[in-house]
Amino acid sequence: xxxxxxxxxxxxxxxxxxxxxxxxxxxxxxxxxxxxxxxxxxxxxxxxxxxxxxxxxxxxxxxxxxxxxxxxxxxxxxxxxxxxxxxxxxxxxxxxxxxxxxxxxxxxxxxxxxxxxxxxxxxxxx
Numbered sequence: 451x452x453x454x455x456x457x458x459x460x461x462x463x464x465x466x467x468x469x470x471x472x473x474x475x476x477x478x479x480x481x482x483x484x485x486x487x488x489x490x491x492x493x494x495x496x497x498x499x500x501x502x503x504x505x506x507x508x509x510x511x512x513x514x515x516x517x518x519x520x521x522x523x524x525x526x527x528x529x530x531x532x533x534x535x536x537x538x539x540x541x542x543x544x545x546x547x548x549x550x551x552x553x554x555x556x557x558x559x560x561x562x563x564x565x566x567x568x569x570x571x572x573x574x575x576x
Contacts, residue, residue, distance in 0.1 A: 458518070
């Protein structure tokens with residue numbers, strides 16, 4: 451796994467493992483020789499954009515949208531690509547509590563959404 455957002459890695463890894471396990475069809479192993487396939491996930495981008503500005507200061511955002519983009523590749527044990535794609539998770543962060551705190555509170559929901567989307571797309575027809 452490659453994650454360009456350090457504070458996102460642990461939470462996203464946990465949510466990704468949970469999403470796999472909750473399918474009830476697949477399992478997770480840390481031993482590559484026991485695996486039937488390998489899922490590689492890279493968080494490639496984080497984008498923020500202003501949705502609302504403070505009415506008396508148009509240069510100050512009041513609400514930001516955040517978008518986290520992940521690319522994934524599902525390979526068989528021979529290294530052949532079975533499925534690949536991109537998933538996006540979107541959310542909003544608010545200035546009220548401070549953007550850093552709001553992002554920290556939004557991170558678990560973004561990670562869960564992104565993980566579930568990756569697993570759904572990677573394994574849906576496999």
